[in-house]
Amino acid sequence: MSFLIIAFNADQRHGQIKELVALAHIRVFNHYIQSPYVVLAAIEFTILAACAYLSIVLTQPAVILEAAQFGLVIRFTLIYASVMLLSTFSMGVYETGVKENFAAMAVRSVVSFCLVGGILMLLLGYILFSVSVMKGALFTAVALSLASVLAVRYAFYSVVDAVRLRRRILVLGAGKKAAQMIESIRAEASVGFDIVGFIPSDGNSIEVPEHQLLDSVGGIGHLVSKHNVDEIVVALDDRRRDSGGYFPLDELLDWKLNGVRITPLVGFYERELGRIELAEIHPGWMVFGDGFRYSRSRDGGKRVFDIGISLVLLALVWPLMLMTMLAVFLETGRPVLYKQQRVGFNGRVFEIVKFRSMTQNAEQDGKAVWAQQNDARVTRIGAFIRNTRLDELPQIFNVLKGEMSFVGPRPERPEFVGDLAKQLPYYEARHRVKPGLMGWAQLKYPYGASVEDAANKLVYDLYYVKNHSVLLDVLIVVQSVEVILLGKGVR
Known part of the structure; x- marks a missing residue:
């Protein structure tokens, strides 16, 4: 009985972690922010603030004991954490950790901490903080936080990339749009999802690799259950009923009501890649959809x-x-x-x-040239x-x-x-x-x-x-x- 309870709790915790790290995209003012970055940023902010505080403890222990200086110390830790986090984001460190490799991410981290963040803190430090607080504390804080953050990032990306924590996406369609989807994902950073396969449509040509095709005999339901699908992306070249294409409207609605996200291809591109694919939009979508609003x-x-x-x-x-x-x-x-x-x-x-x-006179004939x-x-x-x-x-x-x-x-x-x-x-x-x-x-x-x-x-x-x-x-x-x-x- 105790084993079953432990297994249930572990499974429940896994589900909560998956929902937090991989499933959700946070949408703030219509802009999608991938949740792994939000979670990692929150963790790193806490670590950076702790390292800044520890650096003052190590280099200026007397300052910590002075009640009059405590507010200054807290301000230093919060500003340091904020500046270093912005420097990290400005150098594209988070995306590099996914697209490239750990070594490339480490190099960018060193540049963001020692060059961008370090210079900004030197400029801000001597304006906002006393020399006694800054003396030695900044160098120690950078060294401590760089080592700590690199270790956390390595562990975090290993967890996020774990197969069990990634969203599992089933693609309805295997034609030109589906093939383009593969190329687009390959060229961009993809965080927190895997494509389990593509369902071909009778009315469309097949353009994706054969090993990625799934048999839709028996309906979508058994594929969703078999592959533990979290989301279905509709990428059909032609989904008109009179074209003979396969568009299981009733099944999609059933699974949507059962918690599986159903996403059109244009929505997938917007959410994951931050772009709106021209071939996927029409005037009605622009007029009646979200966005394109005056405020x-x-x-x-x-x-x-x-x-x-x-x-x-x-x-x-x-x-x-x-x-x-x-x-x-x-x-x-x-x-x-x-x-x-x-x-x-x-x-x-x-x-x-x-x-x-x-x-001078770079366009002598007056004709515009790229x-x-x-x-x-x-x-x-x-x-x-x-x-x-x-x-x-x-x-x-x-x-x-x-x-x-x-x-x-x-x-x-x-x-x-x-x-x-x-x-x-x-x-x-x-x-x-x-x-x-x-x-x-x-x-x-x-x-x-x-x-x-x-x-x-x-x-x-x-x-x-x-x-x-x-x-x-x-x-x-x-x-x-x-x-x-x-x-x-x-x-």
Whole structure:
């Protein structure tokens, strides 16, 4: 009897862990955040705060005993934990732990703690804390927390990747959409789920590997029970009844009522990959579905966010802007600034301002040309300021004028917009929000220099237009640190 009770409790605990770590996605202000990251972040915040407190105990034990200094110590621990957690997120450490390997994740962790987080804490420390508290404590805290966090991450990712804790997904469909789904998952980070197999439809061709096919004879029910399925994703090429396709409406409804999640492919892409696949949407979905909504309070909050962060950034980088202007002038003379027409909010054209990174008269015939990899028109100074994103800094004034937002789809040239709108469905929808200095598409896809690139970026721009919020803007700003430091997507 005691064995049965222990087994039941263990099974119950396993179910609770699976629901907490693998099954649920937390949706905050319409943006999906994968629950393993939330759980890991909460654990790490506690560890970081504990390491910061312990570092003061080890290096400045007398400070702990002083009642007047206790509030300062607590403030140091909380700010340290927050800064290091943001630095970790900004360097893409969590996703690296899934997509690549532990060694790559460890390297990024060292950079985020010792470089990004360490420098920020030095700047904040001597402003907010006394020298006596900071002396020796920061170095000790970084060393302790780096060792502790790496150990926790190794253990946590091992648990999350365990087969029994991952969501089990059954895919209805085995045609072109299902094959594309396989490729998309392979190219992106996939956290907390496994595909148990694909059910072919009589009306669709079979495009997935044969060993991944499942026999639907006897209905979906026995497959759901046999493979302990948590979710069914509908990825049929054609699900019209008159096409002869297999679409078990009654069975899907029954299993939905029994707790199995039923998800259309467009919803799966949005939740797992942060994008909206063009082939999966239609005008009715955009009009009647969630998102794509106007909110006066959201727009007001976004404008306050834009002005605040622009003024802070301008106060920090104006010396760099002066040096950049001087460097451009010394290499190629005037003009130092480069103005170019771009399409903004609701299709209005405005002039974007950048530091000139190409030779003068780079487009001698006046025809707009896509920037290419290792473009010969880019000067030596231009290559540097492009890699470091210094050429974009004058756009802070576009943000302050209200022509741009700090975060949003990158504005495109009118010459390109006309062609892209004709070739790509829903392209004009990206103009329903203000363009930005940085964007969701820039985090997810490298520099666009063709119609194909524009199509690949559009799926992320549409996700942003549908789900944008101040929270998503903050996440994009933080994650853009990695793009700037590593020079991703530069041409």
